[in-house]
Amino acid sequence: MVTETKAPVNDESPRSTGGMNRPGKFVKMIQARCQVCNPQGQGKRGWWENCEHDLYRHIEARPGAEEFDEDEAGNIVKRDKPKLDYRKVYNWKQIADDPGISSARMVRIQRERGSKYPAELGLAPRCDYNNCWEKNPQVHVNRVFNIDEADAPVRGGDYHDRNEAAMMVLRLSQTPVYVGVGPDIRNRQQQLDEVNIV
Numbered sequence: 616m617v618t619e620t621k622a623p624v625n626d627e628s629p630r631s632t633g634g635m636n637r638p639g640k641f642v643k644m645i646q647a648r649c650q651v652c653n654p655q656g657q658g659k660r661g662w663w664e665n666c667e668h669d670l671y672r673h674i675e676a677r678p679g680a681e682e683f684d685e686d687e688a689g690n691i692v693k694r695d696k697p698k699l700d701y702r703k704v705y706n707w708k709q710i711a712d713d714p715g716i717s718s719a720r721m722v723r724i725q726r727e728r729g730s731k732y733p734a735e736l737g738l739a740p741r742c743d744y745n746n747c748w749e750k751n752p753q754v755h756v757n758r759v760f761n762i763d764e765a766d767a768p769v770r771g772g773d774y775h776d777r778n779e780a781a782m783m784v785l786r787l788s789q790t791p792v793y794v795g796v797g798p799d800i801r802n803r804q805q806q807l808d809e810v811n812i813v
Contacts, residue, residue: 628748628750638782639744640745644732647671649663651666663728671731671736673703676701682698710730713769714769742773743774744775754774754776755771758771760788780812784810
């Protein structure tokens, strides 16, 4: 039996933890999951089309559970079980759209498994840079890259700052990039500044 909870819906995505030393194009999508219609990921092909459950969200405990309470005498005591508050969150997932990873087929595979882009669920798009979850990216690389290892051409992507976009243009055009450590930090920044991202 499935029961609907009144937990508030939260469109937050994970915190951004990317860095310029971990470049990669990762499209942010929302994954279809349902333990009833797709138990252990073994459901029939297209199961999400007929699923009547909330397959794009799940319930999780909010961070910061209350572990302590105040008794009648005003003493602070530790609870036997922490008091948890729950919320509904989307099933966010980063999907590699990088020729070096599965020949850039992962986005297509996730679409075939029912994953959706944020805009399809009324959410703001996210940055395509590895571990960057900034909303509404403003820098767009519309150039298409044809790479030998990829099954299909790869679009440059959408990024929240110019440095991320420049890094991905270099990576997708298979140009060696200076490592951002020590004296190479200045060299890499100069290299990024010289990239034409259009």
